[in-house]
Amino acid sequence: MTYIIYIALFFMIIGLSLSAVRFVKGPTAGDRVVALDTLTIIIVSGLVLLSYVFDRFIYMDVALVYAVLGFIGVIVIARYLEGAL
Amino acid sequence: MAFVILMFFLIALMIGAAIYAIVQKDLLYAVIATGVISLILSALFFLLQAPDVALTEAAIGVALTTIIFIITIRNTVRNEDEFKDKDDIKSAVK
Amino acid sequence: MSLFEIIGGLFIVLGSIFLFLGGLGIFRMPDVYNRLQAGTKATTLGAMSVIFGVGIIQLENDWTWLLKAMIILIFIAFSNPISSHALARAMCKGKAYPFIKSKDKDINAYKEFIDNQKMEEE
Numbered sequence: 260m261t262y263i264i265y266i267a268l269f270f271m272i273i274g275l276s277l278s279a280v281r282f283v284k285g286p287t288a289g290d291r292v293v294a295l296d297t298l299t300i301i302i303v304s305g306l307v308l309l310s311y312v313f314d315r316f317i318y319m320d321v322a323l324v325y326a327v328l329g330f331i332g333v334i335v336i337a338r339y340l341e342g343a344l
Numbered sequence: 345m346a347f348v349i350l351m352f353f354l355i356a357l358m359i360g361a362a363i364y365a366i367v368q369k370d371l372l373y374a375v376i377a378t379g380v381i382s383l384i385l386s387a388l389f390f391l392l393q394a395p396d397v398a399l400t401e402a403a404i405g406v407a408l409t410t411i412i413f414i415i416t417i418r419n420t421v422r423n424e425d426e427f428k429d430k431d432d433i434k435s436a437v438k
Numbered sequence: 439m440s441l442f443e444i445i446g447g448l449f450i451v452l453g454s455i456f457l458f459l460g461g462l463g464i465f466r467m468p469d470v471y472n473r474l475q476a477g478t479k480a481t482t483l484g485a486m487s488v489i490f491g492v493g494i495i496q497l498e499n500d501w502t503w504l505l506k507a508m509i510i511l512i513f514i515a516f517s518n519p520i521s522s523h524a525l526a527r528a529m530c531k532g533k534a535y536p537f538i539k540s541k542d543k544d545i546n547a548y549k550e551f552i553d554n555q556k557m558e559e560e
Contacts (some may be wrong), residue, residue, distance in 0.1 A: 263451060274461030293470070297461065311496065316503065326514050337524040340528040
């Protein structure tokens with residue numbers, strides 16, 4: 260079971276690095292916001308996996324708060340780019 | 345050992361985002377970089393077994409800080425080079 | 439290893455591979471719309487699979503993990519397409535043209551379409 264956790268964390272770290280490279284490189288504002296969205300989703304799933312590793316039930320609340328609140332920032336930036344805020 | 349490697353990777357990512365937010369001239373990109381910093385800092389608090397601090401950081405850093413900074417940019421200029429007079433702050437307000 | 443651990447581990451590995459593919463799509467795609475497609479759809483499937491796998495693994499000890507995992511999963515399924523839609527709408531109104539291969543440079547078609555859409559709304 261330990262090797263499965265290591266494999267999953269390895270893939271998540273590579274996904275995080277590629278998104279961070281796009282965040283630095285991206286030519287327009289939309290690319291950076293998409294990279295932020297992808298980083299948020301990958302970190303949410305990583306937090307749920309780590310709460311299984313630590314074996315505490317209450318640690319999943321952090322992932323729940325991220326899943327509820329994570330998209331508000333993206334929507335506010337999108338409304339600003341649209342010019343309607 | 346694996347968690348130490350994960351923690352150092354996250355710290356490196358956070359410092360890179362912080363340097364990017366300082367160097368960048370476009371203020372909207374700096375605000376997005378601030379969101380990335382808050383996200384990774386919350387994951388670090390989680391790894392250090394402090395879920396209550398991580399929860400507060402998630403609620404404040406992701407939603408509240410981004411909204412307030414975006415409203416501020418809406419009322420002032422977006423690019424740093426568009427300041428008419430760098431010493432007078434009131435020249436930035438539209 | 440029990441049966442729950444085998445099934446849950448399969449879900450977790452599959453989901454993490456999808457998360458990696460989402461990051462790769464963000465890195466490789468040439469255009470804002472393609473990046474939006476790769477970075478939102480693949481990542482949604484990956485996150486749902488990982489969270490469901492964790493709920494399945496803990497099913498033999500405590501069934502309330504699966505309940506909380508389902509709540510997180512429902513919130514992800516609601517919130518992720520909303521942000522993707524809002525961003526695509528903002529990009530379309532901000533005149534971001536789609537990527538076209540250099541073989542057939544016919545960018546004027548998209549330009550005319552987007553300009554007409556802007557004029558109709560005004």
